[in-house]
Amino acid sequence: MTSLNDAQQRAVETTDGPVLIIAGAGSGKTRVITHRILHLIKSGATPHSILAITFTNKAAKEMRERVLTLIKEDKGLNLPISNSYSGTEKPFVSTFHALGVHIIRENAALLGLTRHFTIFDRSDSRRAIKEAMTECSVDPKKFNAGVMLNMISRAKGDAIDRLAYLDHAKGYTEEVVAQIWEKYEAIMAKEKALDFDDLLAKTALLLSKYPQVKKHYADLWKYVHVDEYQDTNKIQYMIVELLAESHRNICVVGDADQNIYSWRGATIENILNFEKDYTEATVITLEKNYRSTKNILEAANNVIEKNTLRKKKTLYTDNDTGEKISLIVSYTEIDEARTIADISKSLIAGGSQGGSSGVSPRNIAVLYRTNFQSRVLEESFLKKNIPYQLVGVRFFERKEIKDVLSYIRASLNRDSWSDIGRVINVPTRGIGKATIAKIMSDAAHLLPVGMKIKLDNFYKLLDDIKAEITTKKPGESVKFVIRESGIEHSLRTGDPEDEERLLNIRELVSVATQYDHLTPEEGIESLLSNAALASDQDDLVKDEDAVKLMTVHAAKGLEFDYVFIAGMEQDLFPFKHMDDGDISKSEEEEERRLFYVALTRARKKVYLSYTILRTIFGAQRISNPSEFITDIETRLIEDYKPTKPSGAKALFIDF
Secondary structure, eight states, rough: OOOOOOHHHHHHOSSSOOOOEEEOSSSHHHHHHHHHHHHHHHOOOGGGGEEEEEEEEHHHHHHHHHHHHHHHHTTTOOOOSSSSSOOTTTTEEEHHHHHHHHHHHHHGGGGGGOTOOOOOOOHHHHHHHHHHHHTTTTTTTSSHHHHHHHHHHHHHTTTOOOOOOHHTSHHHHHHHHHHHHHHHHHHHHHHTTEHHHHHHHHHHHHHHHHHHHHHHHHHHHHHHEEGGGGGGGHHHHHHHHHTTTTTEEEEEEEEGOOOOHHHHHHHHHHHHHHHHHTTOEEEEEEEOOSSOOOOHHHHHHHTTOOOOOSOOOOOSSSOOOOEEEEEESSSSHHHHHHHHHHHHHHHHHHTHHHHHHHHOOGGGGEEESGGGGGHHHHHHHHHHTEEETTTTTEEEESSHHHHHHHHHHHHTTTTOOHHHHTTTTOOSSSSSSHHHHHHTTGGGSSSOHHHHHHHHHHHHHHHHHHHHHSSEEEEEEEHHHHHHHHHHTTTOOOOHHHHHOOOOOOHHHHHHHHHTTTOOOHHHHHHHHHHHTTTTTGGGTOOOSSSSEEEEHTTTTTOEEEEOOOOOOOOTTTTTTTTOOOHHHHHHHHHHHHHHHHHHTTEEEEEEEEESSSETTTEEOOBBBBBHHHHHHGGGGGEEEOOSSSTOOOOOOOO
16 A cells, blocks of 8 residues: 555544444554554654554554654654653553553552552463452362353453452342452562452543542543444543544544454443443444455455444455465364375465465465364374464463563562562572472471571572663573573573574573663563563564464454465354354354454465364264355355375265
């Protein structure tokens, strides 16, 4: 795109009052948001009066960089925009959770916290829930800690606090959850910690309970933008509404057809009801697609038009007609994986319309509905020596990375027992579980002299780390932690796994240097926040030149030249839970939206694949083709026929 089309231009220039931008897949919504921010600044708005919120670190980083590039390159502006990012001199672009961290840090005292509160990740939360269950004498064989955490998380996302949850508890299970929730809160309060959901719930509390807090941010951010509005839950809706309540300059961008996260609380009604919430709203629809071929878009339109819970639109493009969608039929999932790997290898080598120079592996993606499907795909890509990247194995969740970050968090927050307990004996210092238990129960004075010396040395190390990170650049600080903690030395064993871990912690140093332009304290805070809030897609920042294997959910917001959608079988995609009855109308529509998202990730070519037999939970079952395949007009689909059989049981079925 060299210029804005008419609908985009209107979206950019409509700056006063509520605006709903219905942005179809590949319609250039990020371009619209960034140019709208530039237009606001050129029209007299101060950069720091503009807020833009999205969902992933990757999306926020891309948007922030594009905004700053536009500002720097615009010859009509003369703004002192430096390379460093500061919310006081630039538009504030962040994720919802990072926005929450920012507001909570600035108002921590109102919540009984300090700026350096700990953010519990999922494993920290599960550990605390299990501890709460023990304190409440709840049998872990009858109640699953993960399920309890999910129930609490869902309630927080629905803007329900613990007392309200207890008051409306339906049955014994919810009463037990309310009891566990109380102990869970007490554990977090003791450790001066918040979990992911609290980052939003406590932000909403600050904005709703303290008028001076709401006024401060409403006066600061006079123009509020929300990307992917269809994915907001009730607590996110509440935060946005509170921030925009006085000036009502709110611009939301989204697409009901891409609402695929109801299982984590996303409320499609937020975008469908925007015009009811803001009766004076201007609605602008972006239907021109710049990504995909005509055939891909026509197939996507065929699929999504069957849904009723949506804002009507039809995507179109000036791109070429393109290739038909190829339908691959395999005997088993092993044959399916082998065929997908064969085609990928051919594309990379320059065959199968890959061009004489071949397709870069990074421009190929294999999407699937559920994570268990990745195993056989990985095996085939390994056997054929095809570079691949399995998206979903998060860098910041690796043990060695979490150990280094726990040292930093523990040095800043001595009440964070989750971090202290994690690293007090990493590497081994001869401090066992019994000693840790005594420390946590304030009985350290009963320990023998030798153990007290070990503890003193550990706390001295934390003091040294704190002194380092408050005075040195983040990159240097992380190097110090790795070296002085003994982690680096302990990984120099020559063991291949330890060598990989050593490479990972060195990569963490590289990550930390990205914050070296900030003050030491701001840099470390940003590193810790972004590490805690990282998503599956954040591992794609390095963009390895490898075929991407991922769930369709993880692929949201990404695009590739060639896309395989594996497992196109009824009850797998659309997915049906094994213990459920018939899939509900709302679930069916969300599954169709998910397939629509999968199709619209592709620029040039889509391959749909299904098997005759598939092994699920150890049992082989006969599969039926997905109903979604028949949603697409037959003239848009062609059977894939390999030049040679990919396995002993290659099938060619004429439908």
